Amino acid sequence: MHYSRIAGEILMIKNLILSISITLIVTLSTGVNASSEPSDTSQFDISQYRGKVVYLDFWASWCVPCRKSFPWLNQQQQKYSAEDFVIIAVNLDKKRSLAEVFMEENPASFKIIYDPKGKLAKKYQIKGMPSSVIFDRNGKAAFAHTGFFVKKKNEYEQEIQNLIDSSKK
């Protein structure tokens, strides 16, 4: 008697959990992505960098491959003259403090802009994290990469070099 009541209660709890899950899924599928941090997206305009090869990198503190990409980006910025090549890293963290903690551990010698609402990411149709878009000196997107792969470093560098060499003034 006691035990079959427990079985009945378990069935009730099971139904309750099923209903709660469905309610959650249906009603909470609205956008919960808002961030209240200030954004620099209005400051970015590719035409500002005409004449230079631009490497636009999309990153976030929670993106593990970004820890590998930052040292490499520092190297690249070092290697090529600032007249020919500029790196702009777009941070997509919802809280700026998280980006700052990341940069303490992975310092950046290149320009960082903040896009907490993902407007720039959406504009450039980013398909994964991290992502990069490499522009030629005329401001046209020449290459786009999804992900950062250590084994592809040479390939990435080759692309930068090609764009710097071609269309040199």
Place this chain on the structure above:
Amino acid sequence: MILGALLTFLSGCSSMGVEPWDRDLLAKPEMAVNSSPLDQAIDDHIYFSKEASSGGRSFAGGGCGCN
């Protein structure tokens, strides 16, 4: 009852998912499907020894979606 739930559920299917840059919370190790593999394995071992059902969970998905 389950059919009704499934239909309600599937009708919301087309709007599910997030953009790649909105995975900050999903990237946390605690949000992985198998977030406590040690505890999971120990529990599976206990319940396999004390009860008559086993298995059912495994696999990965979710996460930060990087690379």
Place this chain on the structure above:
Amino acid sequence: MRMQLNQSKNSVSKSRFAEKLALAATALVGTAIHAQENDAEWDFSASAFAYSEIDRVSAAELIFTGEKDFSDTSNFSFKVVLDSLTGASANGAIAQATPQTFTRVSANGQYAIAAFETPTDNNYRDTRAQVNVSWTDALTEDTRYTVGSNLSKEIDYLSFGVSGELAKDFDRRNTTLSAGVSLGVDRFAPLGNVPLAFASMVVDNGQFASNAEFQTAFDATRTTESETINTAELLLGWTQVVNRRMLFQFNYGFANISGYLTDPYKILSLVDNSGISQDYIYENRPDSKQQHSVFGLMKYHLDESIFDVSYRYVSNDWDIQSHTIDTHWRFFSDNGSFWEPHVRFYQQSAAEFYTPFLSQAQLSLPAPGPEFASADYRIGDLTAYTIGLKYGFQLEDGDRAEVRLEYYKQTPNDANRPSGIANLENIDLYPEVDAVILQFNYFF
């Protein structure tokens, strides 16, 4: 490929011994691993776990794991487990109003049980060692494979398994579909050899002139030295990100197990129509079992906590059906520590051949008697719940630790209490389980 965030670690605190063990384990997986220009480190964990049932079995376990990324997309992991089981385990016979004597499983002795006490074999001692290895890598940009193997050995049981799994991502990696297969082959060499189904347990009550005579009678109830068990399992999964805070997973599983599925150490009491035990006979189970399972999990990230709930339904052709609801709620603190309460409900229906005892009347019917019978309470009608609490915290050097305390209670349901054999009314026919679990995890 571990693309989840890792907790920051202090590389100075790595253990040299652990590195050597990890390298040795790497050699097992083959020579094709060439470390690329890769400064990834090993992540290790060490765990100690104790399980204790009141008046019954206790287990202690040590677990050591290691994993490392070998390239952008590949990852190797291993696990070593040592465990030890001691204490008393119910042998399947029922209590009586008088004391009872049983022969030990290996036939080198006997044990006596007091009146009204549920019979247990309290010389139960088993030590086990296990090794698991696993390798995962990307096949294409959106697909991954994982292969793994495990080997486990205890005094009477050897188990070997391999598994493989493919996973593919869709829609910006919001959807992942996966399929996995696992195959296992086990060899069971019971102490005292495999008993004949329904053979009577030979108990020396003074009727044997010598030990040799007893041994001859005992050996007449045995068949082979060892038996095999084959397992094949399929698991299909769908993981779906719903929104920034929530994901779910649905799995379907199918398992086919064949071979020697009987427990050679378990017996049934054969009672007369007054409930008095006349004989003890070895149990017998079918030589195959097919099982279906469906599993659903939801995880939701609130502001300072993560909640998850899962439901699993299992059904097999032994007529066992079970429901499991499992839920955790992890509350984060600012200093990197957390509290996580845990609740689990489990309910199962009995195997069709489960019976707390057999009556002589059942075995002497004109129609053939039961082909299978077992009094193992673990395949009976039961309900169980677990309630636990876990605490996790960061150490000064960046390593992490966790401690978990849980209580497990299993009670038989009354659905299959037999209509009275009068003398058995004051006998407890269905054992309960009351257990405490304590576990420490250390990550470094």
